[in-house]
Amino acid sequence: MKVEMRTTDFLDRALDLYDDVVGVVAHDGTEYTYAEFGERVNRLSNALADHGVEQGDRVALLAPNTHYFLETLYATNQLGAVFVPMNYRLIPEEFEYILNDCAADTVIADYDYAENIEAVRDSVPAENYIGYRADDIEGDWTDYEDLLADHSAEAPERPDISEDDDASINYTSGTTGDPKGVVRTHRTEHYHSLVLNQHHEIEDDDVYLWTLPMFHCNGWGHTYSITGTGGTHVCQRTFDAEGTFRRVREYDVSFLCGAPTVLNRLIQFHENNPDTVTTGDNEVRLATAGSAPPKASLEAIEDDIGWRIIHLYGLTETAPIITSSNSPRRLAEHGRELKTFQGAETLCTDVRVVDEDGNDVPRNNRAMGEIVVKGNQVMDRYLNKEEETHEAFNARKPGYFHTGDLATWNEDGMISIQDRKKDIIISGGENVSSIEVEDVLYDHPDIAKAAVIPTPSDEWGELVTALIVTKEGADLTAEDIEAFTREHLAAYKIPRRIEFVDDLPETATGKVQKYQLREEYWEDEERLVG
CATH class of the missing domain: 3.30.300.30 (ANL, C-terminal domain)
Incomplete structure (x- = not known):
């Protein structure tokens, strides 16, 4: 039997099985059960539809880690529209490029960042402007909460959504300067989440703290995985070490993510405040990506703070997770040293390290080649960039996405990034x-x-x-x-x-x-x- 894979499946399961569970904790501490969260999603869907948003239209969001980021993602996708999360660290000219490139119909923005949209409003195609706390935004913005209050909590009638329909467009820096819109379908996002669940050990009693920006490839897929599995999202608008430790204790957080700079700031805060309690009742694991954590950082996080590190690697184009060092069998054999690698290929993913001719380089941890990947979670295409898309999938090894990262690998398939082909x-x-x-x-x-x-x-x-x-x-x-x-x-x-x-x-x-x-x-x- 073939069943279409859609991003809406994740919230549907949460509503079916975990409607009375606290699904989302807002930054201010407001708690929403999945039933309440689902009603807010429906209200937003109905509001967007009332404003003319139809299947295939693009809804752009500019917001930090908030409950309304999650609501906008699901509200957009259940209309068959396309979700476009934007990096709130950009400048107005970059938002102008993105909104024109994706031809956004609607923009939803947080009060702290909306001024950067207002600055280019006359130069972009969007007709609907919705602001969270619109009274705090200069310009003509419809208030988000007022909009929800004025619309029904009943689920809207969904269009016929195919798994091959576009679900989201995530913008990533291009080597020529212009951001590239990474188009992800319902199918790629669905596989993305399933792979993530496997390698991050996500269960329905997980309490996930949002320290990783949600706009980063939809928060590495945790927007879907935590929801569909029935865990709890704890929102933290932007990262700060003290607030992170407080929320870990207050909400019994079991899982969070962080780039190397997040690890370093947590370590520094703990060194300066050694009496800080670092856990609640749950054991804590932390996923980090990209650069391998130095051994000193591993020791500080795992031995001093008491959290277990999972190291992974990927790109926006690949969902992102395509390798992981989370292997108990190999950790037992090699110890903590294993976590200094980017890891081996994830489930149902084919990762190779190839030379200029597309052939595998020797697995001797010395020969260097480019990382290429094939998997159901890999992007569909770059928006409006046919040549770049063709090159990305055909440069050395046709049919594989070419990451531009140069690496070695060992006899266990463990990859270690050494350099970059791209600028x-x-x-x-x-x-x-x-x-x-x-x-x-x-x-x-x-x-x-x-x-x-x-x-x-x-x-x-x-x-x-x-x-x-x-x-x-x-x-x-x-x-x-x-x-x-x-x-x-x-x-x-x-x-x-x-x-x-x-x-x-x-x-x-x-x-x-x-x-x-x-x-x-x-x-x-x-x-x-x-």
């Missing part, structure tokens, strides 16, 4: 296009040459670093550069390390040899990325 820096869990930053730097009248590379950082994993050659007679300071880039870039893209150099190494054709530059900064590290 992306991952700082604090956010993708930064080095070319985008360079383009801004070259707009400065006193800069002759610029190269932007990642350099090692204990706090951020990788630091956005700018190497600058000034024009003759120019008198620039690092403060001047930072102030200039702040006018044109989101805060997390601004170079945090700025060095002035006499020249940059170039090829015969004038291309900066970034590989050589990176080697100079990473020579004492095991790999050329964080």
